Amino acid sequence: MIGISHLTTGLLIYLFLWLITIAVLWVRELRRIKKHDWSISNNRLFRCHSCHYSFLVKDEHAHLTRCPRCNAMCILFKK
Ligand SMILES: [Zn+2]
Incomplete structure (x- = not known):
């Protein structure tokens, strides 16, 4: 019991x-x-020089990506 x-x-x-x-x-x-x-930082913010579209990328260490709007190459220059 x-x-x-x-x-x-x-x-x-x-x-x-x-x-x-x-x-x-x-x-x-x-x-x-x-x-x-997602976090906003200068390393993730890209601005397309062709169409002036600003967008965030997922990879924080990426320096080169394609614009989601016009598919142009976007390069992030270190400041
Ligand atoms: Zn673009």
Whole structure:
């Protein structure tokens, strides 16, 4: 027969495992959001010299990309 102390211990273990699961899922979600997050910086902002269209690129280290509007090559010069 299960006593009160065993029932309490079982509930505490269940609650503890549930909190660990929530914490793991939360940390995983925070990492995923940080990985795919967009941020505005001068390294990501390109301006097309042909059509004067400004756009952001995903790769922060890219120095050369194509304009999404007119498909011209855009070069980001370091300032
Ligand atoms: Zn363009």
